[in-house]
Amino acid sequence: MTGKDRVLALLLEADGEAISGQEMAEKLQISRSAVWKSVKALQKEGYRIQGVTNKGYVLLSESEKLSEAAIRKYLGKKYEDCRLCIYGEVASTNRTLRELADEGAKEGTVVLAKCQTEGRGRRGREFYSPADTGLYMSILLRPQMEISDLMMVTAASAAATAEAVEAITGTETAIKWVNDVYAKGKKVSGILTEASFSLENGSIDFLIVGIGVNVLEPEGGFPESIQEKAGAVCQRDQCPEGIRNVLAAEIIKRVLSYYRTLPERTFYPSYKEKMLWMGEKIFVHTADKKKPAIAVGIDDRCSLRVRYEDGTEEILRTGEISV
Numbered sequence: 001m002t003g004k005d006r007v008l009a010l011l012l013e014a015d016g017e018a019i020s021g022q023e024m025a026e027k028l029q030i031s032r033s034a035v036w037k038s039v040k041a042l043q044k045e046g047y048r049i050q051g052v053t054n055k056g057y058v059l060l061s062e063s064e065k066l067s068e069a070a071i072r073k074y075l076g077k078k079y080e081d082c083r084l085c086i087y088g089e090v091a092s093t094n095r096t097l098r099e100l101a102d103e104g105a106k107e108g109t110v111v112l113a114k115c116q117t118e119g120r121g122r123r124g125r126e127f128y129s130p131a132d133t134g135l136y137m138s139i140l141l142r143p144q145m146e147i148s149d150l151m152m153v154t155a156a157s158a159a160a161t162a163e164a165v166e167a168i169t170g171t172e173t174a175i176k177w178v179n180d181v182y183a184k185g186k187k188v189s190g191i192l193t194e195a196s197f198s199l200e201n202g203s204i205d206f207l208i209v210g211i212g213v214n215v216l217e218p219e220g221g222f223p224e225s226i227q228e229k230a231g232a233v234c235q236r237d238q239c240p241e242g243i244r245n246v247l248a249a250e251i252i253k254r255v256l257s258y259y260r261t262l263p264e265r266t267f268y269p270s271y272k273e274k275m276l277w278m279g280e281k282i283f284v285h286t287a288d289k290k291k292p293a294i295a296v297g298i299d300d301r302c303s304l305r306v307r308y309e310d311g312t313e314e315i316l317r318t319g320e321i322s323v
C-alpha cells in the first residue's frame, strides 16, 4: 500500500471519529507533513476529509471510489493475503489479470477497475462497463482439479455473487443457469470464467473468474440493446454508502470461501435454491433455434436436466436458456 492508502486505511478504521495527524504519523512512522500531503492528495481525489480543530482529521463518509484500503477493511484478516490491484480504466479486468497471471501472480490476486472499454461476456458478447455505476473485478485461482470440474467454480462464483448482493443490498437474488445473477426479473450480474491450460501436462495452469455487477442504473438508463434485460442491484437513493468497496469485499470473501471448500460442494444448496425456472417451460438455445423444453432440475455437477416435448431428456453441461 502507498503512504496515501495507509493514511486512508487509518481514517477508515477511525470509523467517523477524528484522528490526529500526530497519531497517524506515529502509527505509520512517517512525518506529519507526509500525513498532511496524503490527506490533501486524498481530498483531491474526492475523499471528504475534514480538519477538526485540536482533534485532527475525520473522514466524513466513504466515497464511492474504489479503494484498496476500504476493500481491505471489509475483507478482514482472513483474506489479508489477497493482492488487490485497482485500476482506473482498463480494456478488461480479465485481460489485465491474465497478464499478471502469466507473470506468475499468486492465487487470490484480484484486479478491479472503475470502468472497462472492452468488457467481455460469455459467448463473445460485450459486457457494458461504464464508470461509476458498476463493479468490474477478476479473481485469480490456481486450482488443482479435473478440467471437467471447472463448471463448479463458475457455479460457486455465481452463488457467492448472488449471496453477496443480497447480503449487502437486501435485494433478493436468483441465478439463471449457468451463472447469471438476477434480481427483480432482470440480469444484474454476469460471470466470465476463463482458463489457461498447461500444454505440457494438460492440467489447469490458472483460472480467471471475471465478475461484473450493475450496481446502479447509469444516468440515462442502459443502452437500448440491453435495456429490457439489464437491471441494477440498488436504487440511487437507497444505495448503501461505499457500496462498491463493500460489495467487492463481500464477493471476494464468498468466492474464495466456496472455492476453498469446493470438494465438499458447500455452494451447492445455495446454487440450487436460487435457480430460476425449475419445473417451468424454457427454451434451450441451439446454434440456429430455440427448442422448447421443461427445466427438470440441476444435478450435483451443476448440469441442467431438460425434458423436450417428445419426452426425451438431455443433460446440459453448458449452454444458454431463456423463457
Ligand code: BTN
Binding pocket: 091, 092, 093, 094, 095, 116, 118, 119, 120, 121, 122, 123, 125, 127, 135, 136, 137, 138, 189, 190, 191, 192, 210, 211, 212, 213
Ligand atoms: C456475461 O454476462 O456474459 C459475463 C459478463 C462478465 C463481465 C465481467 S466484468 C469483469 C470481467 N472482465 C470482463 O471483461 N468480463 C468480466
